Amino acid sequence: MDFLKLNGLACELSPISIGGIDVYKGFLSISDQKLLVEELRKVAVAAPVFSPKTKAGRPMSVRLTAAGNFGWYSDHAGYRYVERHPSGCAWPEIPNLILSIWQALVPDSPKPECCLLNFYGEGARMGLHQDRDEARFEWPVVSISLGDEGLFRVGGLERGGKTASIWLQSGDVAVMGGAARLNYHGIDRIKFGSSTLLKDGGRLNVTLRVVT
Ligand code: MD3
Ligand code: FE
Numbered sequence: 287m288d289f290l291k292l293n294g295l296a297c298e299l300s301p302i303s304i305g306g307i308d309v310y311k312g313f314l315s316i317s318d319q320k321l322l323v324e325e326l327r328k329v330a331v332a333a334p335v336f337s338p339k340t341k342a343g344r345p346m347s348v349r350l351t352a353a354g355n356f357g358w359y360s361d362h363a364g365y366r367y368v369e370r371h372p373s374g375c376a377w378p379e380i381p382n383l384i385l386s387i388w389q390a391l392v393p394d395s396p397k398p399e400c401c402l403l404n405f406y407g408e409g410a411r412m413g414l415h416q417d418r419d420e421a422r423f424e425w426p427v428v429s430i431s432l433g434d435e436g437l438f439r440v441g442g443l444e445r446g447g448k449t450a451s452i453w454l455q456s457g458d459v460a461v462m463g464g465a466a467r468l469n470y471h472g473i474d475r476i477k478f479g480s481s482t483l484l485k486d487g488g489r490l491n492v493t494l495r496v497v498t
Pocket of ligand 1: 307402404412417427429436440460462466467468469470471472473491493
């Protein structure tokens with residue numbers, strides 16, 4: 287919690303609720319965001335980003351990597367959590383600054399076992415999906431947005447239902463828990479170049495999850 291106090295909590299007193307998801311706009315100050323990017327760069331050096339293949343065999347436009355006991359992987363055999371990077375190495379540890387955000391927002395949940403890093407370059411998107419590769423759905427997922435703005439869309443428990451959208455900006459943090467945990471969601475597009483946080487532009491999303 288030192289880090290959050292040190293840099294001052296720039297968060298709104300109460301989150302916005304959208305599709306059952308709590309969005310804390312401007313949760314992280316610019317200095318917090320810069321510290322996080324430095325830590326996440328180290329993760330991406332130890333575990334380089336890769337493009338998983340969909341079940342249909344097409345590479346995803348989002349590149350990803352992870353920290354923690356588990357990362358996420360996908361190929362013809364399907365979507366799953368794995369204990370090793372495709373290179374065969376263990377995933378690096380989850381940076382303490384990231385853990386302090388989880389601790390601040392969902393103190394009653396067990397420690398996250400996966401810190402998934404999604405990187406969106408120009409034109410990258412993520413189709414509507416549910417997150418259901420975890421063993422249980424009782425724990426929340428926490429998401430941290432960094433860099434360029436992304437148009438987040440959230441629906442309900444069924445594909446094809448009503449959806450709501452919100453631009454997630456650098457420093458926004460979202461908590462997906464309770465009934466919203468299995469809601470369909472995705473990123474329709476990003477505003478490439480809308481933020482100067484990342485040297486080469488793009489959007490970095492971090493999600494923290496309990497996997498087992
Ligand atoms: C709502 N990532 O990694 S984060 C994903 O911005 C993913 O990269 C998006 O969807 C991104 O699976 C959205 C917000 C998010 C994450 C998990 C959720 C929203 C969620 C789980 C349930 C409901
Ligand atoms: Fe998801």
